[in-house]
Amino acid sequence: MKGIIFNLLEEAVIDSLGDAVWDDLLAASGARGVYTSLGSYPDAEVVALVGAAAVALDKPAAEILRWFGQSAIPRFVERYPALFAPHATARDFLLALNTIIHPEVHKLYPGAVCPHFRYQTAASDRLLLGYDSPRRLCALAEGLILGAAAHYGEAVEVDQPACMHRGDAACELAVRWVS
Numbered sequence: 779m780k781g782i783i784f785n786l787l788e789e790a791v792i793d794s795l796g797d798a799v800w801d802d803l804l805a806a807s808g809a810r811g812v813y814t815s816l817g818s819y820p821d822a823e824v825v826a827l828v829g830a831a832a833v834a835l836d837k838p839a840a841e842i843l844r845w846f847g848q849s850a851i852p853r854f855v856e857r858y859p860a861l862f863a864p865h866a867t868a869r870d871f872l873l874a875l876n877t878i879i880h881p882e883v884h885k886l887y888p889g890a891v892c893p894h895f896r897y898q899t900a901a902s903d904r905l906l907l908g909y910d911s912p913r914r915l916c917a918l919a920e921g922l923i924l925g926a927a928a929h930y931g932e933a934v935e936v937d938q939p940a941c942m943h944r945g946d947a948a949c950e951l952a953v954r955w956v957s
Contacts, residue, residue: 781813790849806830840917847921
């Protein structure tokens with residue numbers, strides 16, 4: 779996993795919970811704690827950090843990942859406004875993940891492994907995203923969707939009708955815009 783993810787997680791934890799909590803999570807997880815944004819680090823380290831946070835905060839790991847996804851979007855917008863500016867809505871942004879956003883991520887972070895999304899767009903107020911990633915971080919994807927909607931001033935609900943963590947072959951994220 780690219781170091782930028784660890785950098786964003788560190789910032790989110792420190793901003794919300796303080797330096798001491800980040801230090802405690804590093805100690806509890808055994809993670810190295812020093813990450814360069816362009817570096818690559820074992821996925822197991824972020825999993826360990828999320829697991830340590832889940833224990834420390836007495837919350838499910840999926841809830842921690844959703845929170846992190848939501849917290850990461852404003853930081854992404856600050857660092858990479860050009861990825862968000864061309865899109866007027868969260869729907870437009872989400873539909874550009876495979877064709878515009880992730881290719882730009884690969885330019886910025888060579889070697890990055892991005893998830894792949896499949897789309898069903900039958901209704902204007904709904905979007906079904908099939909989520910393909912060996913990392914199985916669908917809860918993080920859900921948080922990123924919620925964060926993107928908030929960035930564009932929209933309210934959405936996200937459900938997971940299918941999830942690999944429940945034994946399904948793949949994950950699906952059902953996004954519904956609410957007024």
